[in-house]
Amino acid sequence: MxxxxxxxxxxxxxxxxxxxxxxxxxxxxxxxxxxxxxxxxxxxxxxxxxxxxxxxxxxxxxxxxxxxxxxxxxxxxxxxxxxxxxxxxxxxxxxxxxxxxxxxxxxxxxxxxxxxxxxxxxxxxxxxxxxxxxxxxxxxxxxxxxxxxxxxxxxxxxxxxxxxxxxxxxxxxxxxxxxxxxxxxxxxxxxxxxxxxxxxxxxxxxxxxxxxxxxxxxxxxxxxxxxxxxxxxxxxxxxxxxxxxxxxxxxxxxxxxxxxxxxxxxxxxxxxxxxxxxxxxxxxxxxxxxxxxxxxxxxxxxxxxxxxxxKPVRTPDAGAFWRIVAQHRARVMFTAPTAIRAIKKEDPEGRLAHKYELSCLRHLFLAGERCDPATFAWAQQVLGVPVVDxxxxxxxxxxxxxxxxxxxxxxxxxxxxxxxxxxxxxxxxxxxxxxxxxxxxxxxxxxxxxxxxxxxxxxxxxxxxxxxxxxxxxxxxxxxxxxxYRDSEGYCYIMGRVDDVINVAGHRLSTGEMEEILAAHPAVAECAVLGIADSLRGQVPVGLVVLKDGQTIGEEALEKELVATVRARIGPLACFRTVLVVKRLPKTRSGKILRKTLRQLADGEAFAVPSTIDDPLILDEIRAGLQRRAVGLAYEASHPSQ
Missing domain, CATH: 3.40.50.12780 (ANL, N-terminal domain)
Structure with missing residues (x-):
């Protein structure tokens, strides 16, 4: 009571x-x-x-x-x-x-x-x-x-x-x-x-x-x-x-x-x-x-x-959490948004949740990183209970x-x-x-x-x-x-670490807001936006996205759609032009995306591989992808006049 x-x-x-x-x-x-x-x-x-x-x-x-x-x-x-x-x-x-x-x-x-x-x-x-x-x-x-x-x-x-x-x-x-x-x-x-x-x-x-x-x-x-x-x-x-x-x-x-x-x-x-x-x-x-x-x-x-x-997936499948809730009659479940995104990636329609009787569950709580609205809505629709970030x-x-x-x-x-x-x-x-x-x-x-x-x-x-x-x-x-920020009704919004705010030609822009836009695309399972050093604008944003399982959209077509959406929502001032599709994002063992490390990698700065990273080889894959797309490490050399 x-x-x-x-x-x-x-x-x-x-x-x-x-x-x-x-x-x-x-x-x-x-x-x-x-x-x-x-x-x-x-x-x-x-x-x-x-x-x-x-x-x-x-x-x-x-x-x-x-x-x-x-x-x-x-x-x-x-x-x-x-x-x-x-x-x-x-x-x-x-x-x-x-x-x-x-x-x-x-x-x-x-x-x-x-x-x-x-x-x-x-x-x-x-x-x-x-x-x-x-x-x-x-x-x-x-x-x-x-x-x-x-x-x-x-x-x-x-x-x-x-x-x-x-x-x-x-x-x-x-x-x-x-x-x-x-x-x-x-x-x-x-x-x-x-x-x-x-x-x-x-x-x-x-x-x-x-x-x-x-x-x-x-x-x-x-x-x-x-x-x-x-x-x-x-x-x-x-x-x-x-x-x-x-x-x-x-x-x-x-x-x-x-x-x-x-x-x-x-x-x-x-x-x-x-x-x-x-x-x-x-x-x-x-x-x-x-x-x-x-x-x-x-x-x-x-x-x-x-x-x-x-894990939320592969032990044995993306229904592992729902099995636990049903079997042990959990009233409250608490996890990180990244776990929900991992489940969503492997089971986009949430079919595995329907295998279990989940009437015991009253609330799903999320914390550890900002929960984008797309993930929030998906979890609420699949579980049929209030989701609390x-x-x-x-x-x-x-x-x-x-x-x-x-x-x-x-x-x-x-x-x-x-x-x-x-x-x-x-x-x-x-x-x-x-x-x-x-x-x-x-x-x-x-x-x-x-x-x-x-x-x-x-x-x-x-x-x-x-x-x-x-x-x-x-x-x-x-x-x-x-x-x-706090809106007029008193709701508070956490947009991420202060060093995740990027400065594009004098405009302070939230990478969290851009990530929210990318995550809403039906093909995207999870994403990260990082600001990369640019000699003219100070920084420009680049999006890294992981596709949902079963998605066949090409990288060029996806980039075109996402760039258009960011341009429509934020405006040309965001200078958002590049999207790189990656197999997975580098994260800590607790599920936080290592954005600072990604930014240092893209800018060619020296950095120590964090002890908390779950798979250091991911960084090499992303470095190769950035070089392939001529952004980050090679950006200034490839775009001297932009």
């Missing part, structure tokens, strides 16, 4: 008196020691939530529900088509594994405040490791399984973990990727040497253990169970690394108290999920979405969460803009928009001088301080970088790095 309070009243109350509003939300959780100062500032002037309070996230996710009669309820459904495994863990079973593994960590010397790196795919043992770290006050840092050894070594040297917990390997479709050799190479490269590497052996690949340093995960599970340790609300829960503009990753920090309060609130207000209901979040635990809405959010709310080890970042840890389906009086979702500000967030659109812009004008998306609970209080061991990167540009605001 939706709370009686309306969205408008709830959002207004959260801004009028943030401390009182969030203290009321905190009362829904079990505190070992109630907080004495809901909102305070530290010596650097950074905001902190619930100072003086003590609690434990692992207790709130597990013990609390077992003690209140949910021990026999499914907590975690592990669905792994790549390993042909399906298993359900009740709250009581998940608690037993967690408290034993926590005892095992304590036995090998992991204590309060120690860091632990978790290098694993989506598997139950990874979730247990996260909750076990939280249980003893250790700080976990999940690194996506399969990350390059150099990047893992960088994270080892930054976090300085006492231990690394890894799987013996992972599986991508039918390809086995041994993890242990990657971990060994990373440890060899790193200056800091962890005391232990704990290895979870999987049936399809066995890792060789190094005597004295390496331990078997199963042996730690045999330790006597231990109780959850109450920790200060401001105590770090985890570090999650995100890319930095300098190439050095930023360690986003999350604390126990604010994180628990915000996520529990979001599960009810944003996603409208009641205890006992099922949430299927198709992400990875190595990303913020996986932390918040595979692991912590659903368990804090007493829901059942689906942990999926697979919402916006948040690793730094925020939970949504900043959304359609809060759990509150009354919420304006409905609108294609292309990420919705309205979530309670706690005073979202502003600013010009380059830091002044608010008028409705309909594109500007810089910022959030007025203080940020609500759940957002990062700082970066791991780098307060100066935290201030410089996020707070220094506009004093009193958090600068998101994204551009966007």
């Amino acid at each position: 939706k709370p009686a309070c309306s969205y408008a009243a709830t959002h207004a109350a959260s801004l009028a008196d943030p401390a009182a509003f969030w203290l009321r939300q905190a009362a829904h959780l079990h505190w070992d020691t109630p907080p004495t100062r809901p909102l305070s500032q530290d010596a650097q002037g950074f905001y902190r939530w619930f100072e003086g309070g003590e609690l434990n996230t692992s207790f709130l996710c597990l013990d609390y529900h077992v003690q209140h009669g949910r021990g026999a309820q499914p907590a975690l459904i592990y669905d792994s088509p790549v390993t042909n495994t399906l298993r359900t863990y009740t709250y009581a079973e998940l608690l037993d594994m967690t408290e034993r593994f926590a005892g095992g960590l304590r036995a090998i010397g992991v204590g309060l405040g120690d860091r632990v790196i978790i290098y694993m795919p989506n598997m139950p043992e990874a979730v247990v490791a996260m909750l076990a770290c939280a249980r003893i006050g250790a700080v976990h840092s999940v690194v996506f399984g399969g990350f390059a050894p150099h990047e893992l070594a960088v994270r080892i040297d930054d976090a300085k973990p006492h231990a690394i917990i890894c799987a013996s390997g992972g599986m991508e479709f039918d390809r086995i990727i041994p993890y242990k050799p990657l971990v060994d190479e990373a440890v060899a490269k790193a200056t800091h040497k962890p005391a232990h590497v704990v290895v979870c052996q999987r049936d399809f690949v066995t890792a060789t253990l190094q005597p004295g340093r390496d331990l078997d995960y199963r042996k730690l599970l045999q330790a006597p169970p231990i109780a959850a340790l109450p920790v200060p609300a401001t105590h770090p829960l985890y570090i999650l690394y995100t890319s930095g503009t300098t190439g050095r990753p930023k360690g986003v920090l999350r604390d126990h108290g604010g994180h628990a309060v915000a996520l529990r609130f979001s599960m009810e207000a944003i996603y409208d999920l009641a205890p006992g209901e099922v949430m299927f979040t198709a992400s990875d635990i190595g990303w913020a979405v996986g932390h918040s809405y595979i692991v912590y959010g659903p368990l804090l709310r007493g829901c059942t969460t689906v942990l999926y080890e697979g 919402h916006w948040w970042q690793t730094e925020s840890g939970w949504p900043m803009l959304a359609t809060l389906v759990g509150l009354e009086g919420m304006p409905p979702p609108r294609p292309g928009s990420a919705g309205h500000p979530v309670p706690g967030y005073d979202v502003q659109i600013l010009d380059e001088a830091g002044e608010p812009v008028t409705a309909g004008t594109t500007g810089l998306v910022a959030v007025k301080l203080p940020l609500p609970p759940g957002c990062f209080p700082t970066l791991w061991n780098d307060d100066a970088r935290f201030h410089e990167a996020y707070l220094a540009t506009f004093p009193g605001y958090y600068l998101s790095g994204d551009g966007g």
Whole structure:
């Protein structure tokens, strides 16, 4: 049942008196020691939530529900088509594994405040490791399984973990990727040497253990169970690394108290999920979405969460997500727009969705990148449920803009928009001088301080970088790095990173708007528009498009149609003349298109291949295509007079 309070009243109350509003939300959780100062500032002037309070996230996710009669309820459904495994863990079973593994960590010397790196795919043992770290006050840092050894070594040297917990390997479709050799190479490269590497052996690949340093995960599970340790609300829960503009990753920090309060609130207000209901979040635990809405959010709310080890397609087909929704009776599904586009590419008519009984599904939530209206409309038509695009970042840890389906009086979702500000967030659109812009004008998306609970209080061991990167540009605001606008009805639109705005002969144009136009073409499955350096105009846009399966339109004909459409919608000033058909787009493992890397490639700039890229060979294919079409690397030489 939706709370009686309306969205408008709830959002207004959260801004009028943030401390009182969030203290009321905190009362829904079990505190070992109630907080004495809901909102305070530290010596650097950074905001902190619930100072003086003590609690434990692992207790709130597990013990609390077992003690209140949910021990026999499914907590975690592990669905792994790549390993042909399906298993359900009740709250009581998940608690037993967690408290034993926590005892095992304590036995090998992991204590309060120690860091632990978790290098694993989506598997139950990874979730247990996260909750076990939280249980003893250790700080976990999940690194996506399969990350390059150099990047893992960088994270080892930054976090300085006492231990690394890894799987013996992972599986991508039918390809086995041994993890242990990657971990060994990373440890060899790193200056800091962890005391232990704990290895979870999987049936399809066995890792060789190094005597004295390496331990078997199963042996730690045999330790006597231990109780959850109450920790200060401001105590770090985890570090999650995100890319930095300098190439050095930023360690986003999350604390126990604010994180628990915000996520529990979001599960009810944003996603409208009641205890006992099922949430299927198709992400990875190595990303913020996986932390918040595979692991912590659903368990804090007493829901059942689906942990999926697979892809949206080819495991075995483009109906994989719909099978999971139907089989596990998911009320809410959460994924990235790129996953929907991948499904749409292989099943343009959505026929596979019609094989399954999907009446259980109430909402599809999308985030991670901007959802173009064409993808929004396709998903809504195929599923027959509201599609909610919402916006948040690793730094925020939970949504900043959304359609809060759990509150009354919420304006409905609108294609292309990420919705309205979530309670706690005073979202502003600013010009380059830091002044608010008028409705309909594109500007810089910022959030007025203080940020609500759940957002990062700082970066791991780098307060100066935290201030410089996020707070220094506009004093009193958090600068998101994204551009966007708000329409006359209050709907907010996120158009992508600020560096995705291109300047064509003095005209600032959004590549997101052009991508929206290209994506609406019936032959296009997904696309990216990048600005390429031009000696006359500064930049000119070039479109990269992936065709839907079964499409036979020629590249020349498609280019002609798309150029005409962009010209009609935006005008000749866009100088949009070139479309390149590619087999696929370079993306991170979380599905974000690597636009900055594409732009650097096209402009002939030196760049490092991002550690997060899913297939580096794609870049070579696109480089060859750009050279073939005489754009990008060869543009100025081929068009000296244009």
